[in-house]
Amino acid sequence: MKQREVTDKHNTTWTCAQAYAAVESAATKEAVAKSETDEGNVPVVCTPSGGAQTVRLELPKDWFANLPDEELAQAIQAAQ
Numbered sequence: 001m002k003q004r005e006v007t008d009k010h011n012t013t014w015t016c017a018q019a020y021a022a023v024e025s026a027a028t029k030e031a032v033a034k035s036e037t038d039e040g041n042v043p044v045v046c047t048p049s050g051g052a053q054t055v056r057l058e059l060p061k062d063w064f065a066n067l068p069d070e071e072l073a074q075a076i077q078a079a080q
Contacts, residue, residue, distance in 0.1 A: 004064055008073040012050045016057075016072065018064070019043040036061060046076050055079040
């Protein structure tokens with residue numbers, strides 16, 4: 001599973017992964033396709049290193065490679 005880490009302004013490190021992207025299989029590809037919104041967003045789950053609560057985000061499907069760390073941290077903050 002591909003994970004991405006980002007640290008927010010409160011020095012909390014968040015580990016983010018796209019939902020359903022853990023295993024390469026036909027069922028996984030189908031789940032990912034069904035979970036994509038009409039706007040082209042996918043569900044992403046971010047888990048904190050500290051006492052904050054896990055958040056679920058909807059981000060553009062190219063979030064892993066193209067969403068700047070600052071924007072990812074802002075999306076996490078907005079979801080809390």
